[in-house]
Amino acid sequence: MKAIIGAIIVALLPVVAAGGERPVAPNGIPIMEGYRNWQVIAPSYREDKGHIRVIFGNDIAVKASRNGTLPFPDGTVLAKVAWTAAKHPKFPVATVPDRFVQVEFMVKDAKKYGATGGWGFARFVGDSLTPYGKDPGFVQECFGCHTPVKGNDYVFTGFAPVP
Amino acid sequence: MKAIIGAIIVALLPVVAAGGERPVAPNGIPIMEGYRNWQVIAPSYREDKGHIRVIFGNDIAVKASRNGTLPFPDGTVLAKVAWTAAKHPKFPVATVPDRFVQVEFMVKDAKKYGATGGWGFARFVGDSLTPYGKDPGFVQECFGCHTPVKGNDYVFTGFAPVP
Ligand code: HEC
Ligand code: HEC
Structure with a gap:
């Protein structure tokens, strides 16, 4: 009996782990867990968009x-x-943050994402964290805009220094 | 001989630990270690001062x-x-960070800092981290400006939310 319950629990585990329906971008990148607790690379501000931002890093x-x-x-x-x-x-x-707009990720895997500079891109929008993009081709928009900083491995943001 | 060297090393340890002359504010609050690695409460932006900021918390x-x-x-x-x-x-x-301007701290100890709402204030300016204020009375300037948010325990910044 115990063994059966054990087997059922083990069988259910992956479902539970996948539960809460972690949103997944069209290229297969899921939202990362715990990113809000990561350290800060830098803040940024976009007056044109009326957005204030933090770039976090693992x-x-x-x-x-x-x-x-x-x-x-x-x-x-x-x-x-x-x-x-x-x-x-x-x-x-x-000027301070009000409502959450979106979270975007860049995930480095030089082989897997070789076609886009070694970076996998993903964006999740609004409180529903709706994955952005109709199909995996959405990354061309991200990659295109990050190409001016190819010389910095496609990354705009530098580490905000303290003495 | 080993014992003597050991004793010398032990005797030197506190000096080494205190070394690098950790700056101390006129009210006795030293700069906190490791604050750059703390989690983010929120970013902020001050157009009038031309500053971009992050509020970190332990x-x-x-x-x-x-x-x-x-x-x-x-x-x-x-x-x-x-x-x-x-x-x-x-x-x-x-708009992104360029040079470090200063770091400010608010340290909660309801008894010790009872005269200023339970908060100890400290500011360290520039790459030299020069302590701000001529004497312990400098905190009146801080406390005064934080009094409009007395109802929020003298803290302006709320936790920037994510879903
Ligand atoms: C219109 C230009 C543009 C597009 C399109 C764009 N980005 Fe960016 N991205 C930027 C700029 C500029 C920054 C630097 C700072 C900022 O925005 O505040 C940035 C920063 C980032 C960062 C932080 C790391 C860094 O490079 O500084 C991530 C992660 C990111 N973008 C992901 C994405 C994803 C995912 C997409 C597409 C779904 C995307 N970006 C599309 C311009 C763009
Ligand atoms: C002219 C008004 C003013 C003065 C003077 C002032 N502050 Fe503040 N302080 C603010 C405001 C407004 C914020 C919120 C966000 C920001 O500045 O970006 C803040 C935020 C802070 C924070 C983050 C926690 C919070 O309340 O949001 C700390 C820490 C802090 N101040 C420390 C100090 C210290 C230390 C001094 C004095 C040496 C000081 N402040 C003087 C206006 C002031």
């Missing part, structure tokens, strides 16, 4: 970014989160 | 901020880092 990304390692090693993940920018209600000259 | 701060716990518990440390804001050279509509 441990491999932060180490490489801090040391200026190029190209970024396989296993690097960069996450850019955008929020709508609002004036702070108690101090209007400060 | 583990106690992040937990309280995420859960909306008020007042913040003793042991909370918030760190606000300001960089000069610059246009990204390859993508000028993006």
Whole structure:
């Protein structure tokens, strides 16, 4: 009886793990777990879009970014989160995050994503984290826009320094 | 001989640990170690000052901020880092950090800092991390400006949410 229950639990595990329907981009990249707790590469601000952002990195990304390692090693993940920018209600000259807009990822795997500079791209939009793009070809838009920084391994954001 | 060398090493350890002259504010608060690796409460932008910022929190701060716990518990440390804001050279509509300006801290100890809402304030300026303020009275400037958010335990910045 115990063995049967054990077998059922084991059989269910992958389903549970996949449960909560982790959204997956059309190229197969799922949303990364825990990115909100990663260290900061840098903040950024887009007046034209009215967005304020943080670029986060996993441990491999932060180490490489801090040391200026190029190209970024396989296993690097960069996450850019955008929020709508609002004036702070108690101090209007400060522009602060309001609502979540989207999160974007760049995942380094030189072989797997060789066609796009070694980077896998993914974007998840809104509170529903709806995957962006109709088919895997959506990455051409990302890759195209990141090509001006090919010399920096397609990464715009440098590590914001402290003494 | 080994024992003597061992004793010398042990005797030197505290000096080495205190070495590098960790700067200390006029009210006795030293610069916190490792704050650049803490989690993010939120980014912010000050167009008037030309600064882009990140507010970091230690583990106690992040937990309280995420859960909306008020007042913040003793042991909370918030760190606000300001960089000069610059246009990204390859993508000028993006405003990104350039040079480090300063780091400021708010350290919660309801008893010790009871005269200023339970918060100890400190600011360290420039690459030299020069402590701000001539004497411990400098905190009145900080506390005064944070008083409009007394209802939020003197903290302006809310946790930037993700779904
Ligand atoms: C219109 C140009 C443009 C397009 C299109 C674009 N990006 Fe970016 N991306 C940028 C710029 C500029 C930055 C740097 C900072 C910023 O935006 O605040 C950036 C930064 C990033 C970062 C942080 C790492 C870095 O390079 O600084 C990630 C991750 C990212 N983009 C993912 C994506 C994904 C995924 C897509 C497509 C679904 C995409 N980008 C499409 C311009 C673009
Ligand atoms: C002129 C007003 C003003 C003064 C003076 C001031 N602050 Fe602040 N402080 C703010 C505002 C507004 C924010 C929120 C976000 C921002 O600046 O980007 C803030 C945020 C902070 C934060 C992050 C936590 C929070 O409340 O959001 C710290 C830490 C901080 N200040 C420390 C200090 C210290 C230390 C001093 C004095 C040496 C000081 N402040 C003086 C206005 C002020």
